[in-house]
Amino acid sequence: MHILMIEDNESVCEMIEMFFLKEEWQATFVHNGQEGLDLYQKDPEQFDLVVLDIMLPGLDGITICKEIRKGSESVPIIMLTAKDTESDEVIGLEVGADDYVTKPFSPLTLIARIKSLIRRVKIKQEGSDTADYEIETEHLKMDRNTREVILYDKELKNLTPKEFDLLYTLSNSPRRVFSREQLLQLVWDYEYFGDERTVDAHIKKLRQKLSENGPQVIQTVWGVGYKFDDTGSID
Secondary structure (H helix, E strand, O other): OEEEEEOOOHHHHHHHHHHHHHOOOEEEEEOOHHHHHHHHHHOHHHOOEEEEEOOOOOOOHHHHHHHHHHHOOOOOEEEEEEOOOHHHHHHHHHOOOOEEEEEOOOHHHHHHHHHHHHHHHOOOOOOOOOOOOOEEOOOEEEEOOOOEEEEOOEEEOOOOHHHHHHHHHHHOOOOOOEEHHHHHHHHHOOOOOOOOHHHHHHHHHHHHHHOOOOOEOEEEEOOOEEEEOOOOOEO
């Protein structure tokens, strides 16, 4: 796996590099935002994952994330945010990041997040040419192996890995209400320690994309959480 890490703190990069080497991961470290984006756009296919700081010289992480997402909805992105800038975390998720890690952080925490994200975005090749769908509801079809999503007879191609996993989890149990805490555990595969803004930010972005195909299928159950229901139009 080849990771692009755009982080201006060289000491942090040196420390993280040692942990990446233990995992036998290749990594490229860039300390300037514009230079990092230029490197990515020069050959996007060489990178399997991007770790991106928000505060960077040259170009900020939010802008970089937006630019990356213009060319790819699938490359996993983990953002590094300062502990006292909660709005940055939500904004980062809204512009397309799949996950975030709050500074200061343990290298082992970052490694765990990367493994969790990669495990969920890896596409299985066997059986990808079959017409069978793992999920088939009234208006939705999903295949986790091919990452194919058909909603209202139209294909959705622009879901990020986390958006796909979130929709898959909800639609796999139609009309079941999931609390935000349950979704954090099921979709993110680890504890977020009550940080429910992560779920809300992803739901907001996912709804925007789903609404392009037809009536909304993700419903808010006030005071509880969210559920999937495509049996009729939902406001």
